[in-house]
Amino acid sequence: xxxxxxxxxxxxxxxxxxxxxxxxxxRIAGAPARAARRFEVYRENVRRNxxxxxxxxxPAVGRLVGAxxxxxxxxxxxxxxxxDDPDLYRFGVGFxxxxxxxxxxxxxxxxxxxxxxxxxxxxxxxARRAPALTARGLAALAAAADARLVVHPSLGLVRLAHDxxxxxxxxxxVDEETRAAALAALSPRAGRFRLAVARADDGxxxxxxxxxxxxxxxxxxxxxxxxxxxxxAPGLDxxxxxxxxxxxxxxxxxxxxxxx
Numbered sequence: 001x002x003x004x005x006x007x008x009x010x011x012x013x014x015x016x017x018x019x020x021x022x023x024x025x026x027r028i029a030g031a032p033a034r035a036a037r038r039f040e041v042y043r044e045n046v047r048r049n050x051x052x053x054x055x056x057x058x059p060a061v062g063r064l065v066g067a068x069x070x071x072x073x074x075x076x077x078x079x080x081x082x083x084d085d086p087d088l089y090r091f092g093v094g095f096x097x098x099x100x101x102x103x104x105x106x107x108x109x110x111x112x113x114x115x116x117x118x119x120x121x122x123x124x125x126x127a128r129r130a131p132a133l134t135a136r137g138l139a140a141l142a143a144a145a146d147a148r149l150v151v152h153p154s155l156g157l158v159r160l161a162h163d164x165x166x167x168x169x170x171x172x173x174v175d176e177e178t179r180a181a182a183l184a185a186l187s188p189r190a191g192r193f194r195l196a197v198a199r200a201d202d203g204x205x206x207x208x209x210x211x212x213x214x215x216x217x218x219x220x221x222x223x224x225x226x227x228x229x230x231x232x233a234p235g236l237d238x239x240x241x242x243x244x245x246x247x248x249x250x251x252x253x254x255x256x257x258x259x260x
């Protein structure tokens with residue numbers, strides 16, 4: 001292992017883990033007291049930037065718990081799960097699971113599911129653009145022996161233990177008075193909820209699925225062909241499901257990448 005890599009890893013640990021770092025080992029110039037003050041300013045800036053990145057990914061969670069609570073939770077999260085990817089869009093992939101086990105959030109058992117919905121929404125909005133499959137395109141696809149049905153790049157499947165997607169939708173209402181009234185009228189339910197999240201003309205669409213629809217789409221997401229996907233979704237009304245998914249733009253138009 002190179003000395004520069006060792007140094008980079010030591011710097012990363014010093015920035016993200018509480019405790020006084022070994023400034024001599026990090027080769028930070030200056031008198032020890034001054035160097036320590038400079039380093040603390042830098043460390044706080046790094047923390048703020050990472051907490052800010054999480055806040056951008058989880059605005060509904062932030063609105064629900066308030067800025068101070070979110071800041072504290074995000075700080076604990078980043079110290080337990082510091083980013084290991086230079087793409088900050090990926091930072092936060094485990095935030096939903098973290099919130100489910102975060103003791104101060106125990107009174108909001110559905111909060112992790114709200115974060116799960118938000119993560120899927122963000123991923124959908126960042127997905128590459130591709131034309132949605134039309135009914136005419138489906139007919140052409142069916143006639144081509146070497147083509148296969150594929151889901152749209154913006155499609156994400158989410159499984160929840162609460163109907164937190166309703167909480168997320170209410171929380172994203174812009175007008176504060178309307179938002180407060182919508183949230184007050186909600187009583188999040190525990191259960192088994194399956195969602196498809198996909199980009200729409202006005203943002204994202206969140207579609208509730210039954211078990212068979214979820215199993216069918218999950219198989220396609222995993223790369224299964226149409227027949228295999230049907231086998232994994234017993235009880236699916238394929239004609240109705242395909243028509244619904246076409247209306248919701250959950251499939252992509254054929255391309256060279258869609259061919260076997």
